[in-house]
Amino acid sequence: MGRSGGVAFGLAVLALTAGVANAQTPEGEVAAFRHHRAAAVTALRAENLDTAARELAEAETFIPNHPGVMILQARVAAARGDGLGALIHYGRYGGAGLVFDVDGEEALxxxxxxPDHAAAVEVIAELIRSNKAPVGAGSLEPLFRIDGAVLAESVVRDPRQDRWLVSLVAGRTIVAVADDGTVTPWLQPDPAASGMVGLAVDEARGILWATTAPLPPAIHGLAADDVPATALLQIDLETGRVMRVYPVPADDREHGLGDLVLMPDGAVIVSDGQSGDLYRLAGPDQALTPFVTGVFGSPQGLAVVRNxxxxxxxxxxxxxxxxxxxxxxxxxxxxDQTLxxxxxxxxxxxxxxxxxxxVNPQRVLRLVLYPNHEEVGIVVVLAANLPEIEEPTTVTLVDGQLVFVSRSQWNGFDDDGAPRQTDLPPALISRLPPTPEP
Known part of the structure; x- marks a missing residue:
């Protein structure tokens, strides 16, 4: 984003950080956060800085250390003549490990x-510079690449065939990748397949669970009316053939299924980043049913730790x-952390x-939980600021190593789904140990 006036720029930041579900009306903390953030935007447009500051402080009580709110709090404080307050918020932003354009930040x-603030500004500038340092360069190892405008989203290991399966949004398909990097078609063509997104292997049943979502039609080369609706797919792990399609229960909202996780009892939980809901499939012969509604803004990754x-x-x-x-x-x-x-x-x-x-920088994190699972005690950055990390998406753990889509190509497509260039860098799958490099 280009440089512009401090408070006006802050309004643009808030608009960008609003997320994909602003049209939703969820209950609870996310809704309260959005209410106060919207009130802050209204106050700023009316040049009522005191009200804006109060509303931003209220928003933070629901989602602490929200990056867009922290940086806007700094700009609003500076505009109110509260230099110390501005420095505190800029320092909090840097203390969370994040980066902004120090030279382009007019308030800073x-x-x-x-004179009273110059030394503190230099401390913050040094903190931001340190946040730009590469992390994990000696540990990150590219595994394989997929050439072309493919837009890779998820990767899983098929233990039966000792191969990788990778979902491709642009190709409406899933490919198999051998350990030597050889890429072969795998998903059998099916009219239910739109952009292929989340993957989960159900080895006991011989199933690959996959989500498909109607992302911008230009990605698929289809007319808007021809793009299949979002759904959960049951795919035969042996043949790559779609065995069953599980649509989202019909309503008047937009839906886009994304990530999923296999539960200990064999059920599948699926996140819907558009509606903000979670859905549950109790078993292969059941239907998708609502599991959590009206709580999240845009749920993504899912993981099970014991209960x-x-x-x-x-x-x-x-x-x-x-x-x-x-x-x-x-x-x-x-x-001092944000997730x-x-x-x-x-x-x-x-x-x-x-x-x-x-956030900036995009990062791979290790989160150490307290035994009660109610708190994250330690946040460790395993990788950041590396050329191999460019719009990373999903991650899995295989043979004690983190394997993830480190370059997805998402930033290589415009809002309509058209490639921004003809020679996109290849999608990249990388491997990383789950502990920091020494």
């Missing part, structure tokens, strides 16, 4: 000219809930591992 540039289901909500962070349902609650974090912008999520049975692509 103004503070640099003030707890963890949900990464792109718009608000990490949540937890009992496996059999109930009310999700936010997972407490260290006071807004989580996409992929997996676990080794004790710790969580997350792909956070909704």
């Amino acid at each position: 540039a103004d503070l640099r000219t003030q 707890t289901l963890f949900v990464g909500d792109y718009s608000s962070g990490l949540w937890r809930m009992p496996l059999d349902g109930g009310t999700p609650v936010p997972v407490a974090l260290p006071p 807004v912008g989580i996409d992929g999520l997996t676990t080794d049975g004790t710790r969580l591992f997350a792909i956070q692509n909704g």
Whole structure:
């Protein structure tokens, strides 16, 4: 985003961080956050900075350390003449490990000219520079690439055939990849297949569970009316043939199924990043039914740790809930951290591992849970600021290593789904150990 006036630029940041589900009316903390954030936007447009500051502070009580709110709080404080308050918010943003354009930040540039604040500005600038340093360069290992404009979304291991399966949005397909990197077609053509998104292997049943979603039709080369609706697909793991299609229960909202997780009892939980809901498939002969409604803004990655289901909500962070349902609650974090912008999520049975692509820098994280699962005690950055990490998406754990789509190509397509260039860098699948490099 280009440089512009401080408060006006902040309004643009808030618009971008609103997430894909602003048209929803969920209940609870996400809805309250959005209410106060919208009130702040209204106040800013009326140039009522005091009200804007109060509303932003209220919004933070529901989603602490939201990146868009923190940076806007700094700009509003500077515009109100509260230099110290502005520096505190800029420092919080940097303390969360995030990056912004220090030289292009007009409010910070103004503070640099003030003798009382110049030294603090330099400390913050140094913090932001340190947040730009590469992390994990000695540990990250590219596994294989997929050439062409394919838009890779998910990767899983098929243990029966010792191969990888990768979902491609642009190709409306799933490909098989051998350990030597050889890519072959796998999913049999089916009229239910739109952009292929989430994957989960059900080895006991010989099933690959996959989600398909009607992403911008230009990606698929189809007319808008011809793009299949979002659905969960049951695919034969041996043949790649679609065996059954599970549509989302009909209503008047937009839907887009994405990530999914296989539960210990064999049920499948699926996230809908458009409606904000979770759905459950109790078994192959059942239908998708609502599991959680009216809570999340844009749920993405899912992971099971013992008796707890963890949900990464792109718009608000990490949540937890009992496996059999109930009310999700936010997972407490260290006071200087943010997990807004989580996409992929997996676990080794004790710790969580997350792909956070909704912030700058995009990161691979290890989240150490307290034994009660109610809090994340430690957030460790395993990889960030590396050329191999470009719009990363989903992650899985195979043979003690994190395997993830490190370059998905999402930023290579415009809002209508058309490629931005003819020679996109290949999609990239990479491997990373679950502990930091020494």
